[in-house]
Amino acid sequence: MNRFLLPMAVFVPLVAILAIGIYHAPEKDIIASPLLGKPAPDFSLPDLADAARTVHAADLRGRWYLFNVWGTWCGGCRAEHETLLEIRRANVLPLVGLDWKDDDAQARAWLTQLGNPYAVVAVDHAGRTAIDYGVYGAPETFLINPQGLVVYKVVGEVTHDVWTREILPRVPRAAFPGT
């Protein structure tokens, strides 16, 4: 009896710690962004609509916006496109696109065919800005507040549920237009 006391005293807490680890583990495929609560990285990139113009991250400050990383090569981006159009129609906050390692002509054709949910799209051919945002796959979407801080990050598709349950509740009502 006594000789099992010590091993059990070690074993039981170990099982408890592992159980907590398993049940409290965040979704294993999703890696928490170290950018949360930090300023959204700066960039100056060409505008997809007009390569002569430049999109500056600094110019986006002062209001809530969604920063959506996409590409025409990305299947998940096609799947979330309907939701992005829904977000555009909701007119709560603008979508800023980052066209990641893509062909400009194909990207423009994609937006013409499927509808353009973006207020503006920055073009990142080299992928440097995507690296600054810690992007490791498309689509990824960042919710950014008026101070330019990253409030929330969606890895993978923005679905209707993600939009209504995760993104919208994080935006203060006062930020909605017309209130």
Add this chain to the structure above:
Amino acid sequence: MRRTRLLRLPGVLAVLAALALARGALAVDPTEMPTPELEQRYLALTHELRCMQCQNETLADSPVELAADLRHEIRDMLLAGKSDAEVRAFMVARYGDFILFRPRFTARTAWLWLAPGVLLLVGALVLGRVLRQRAALLPQDLTPVDEDTPN
């Protein structure tokens, strides 16, 4: 028999030499650094950073485009005179601790680093105790057992 084996040897060597030469071309990462010292540091860094997309491959081994972009970033930073620590800090700031195959020693990872030592210590203490107990029992057992002697 022996003769044919010897004759084959040059052929085998030629194939090995060709493979060795081809290795550079077949490798995932064809990057070459200008000095052996930079090459060494570049290889070390790309082998200890994770490809975030494939997750169980290093940046050096991964064929995906993002890994290539990150390798370029490492190359450019090293060529610009940045230290290994600066390169690691750059990656962690963007992708988090997960990008490091060798976790840093922080409050969160302390148990990870210390647990093996603690377990070893516990094991040594248990072993010591068991051995002392046995040693204490030993003198009592010194009287030889004489199985054949009836009582």
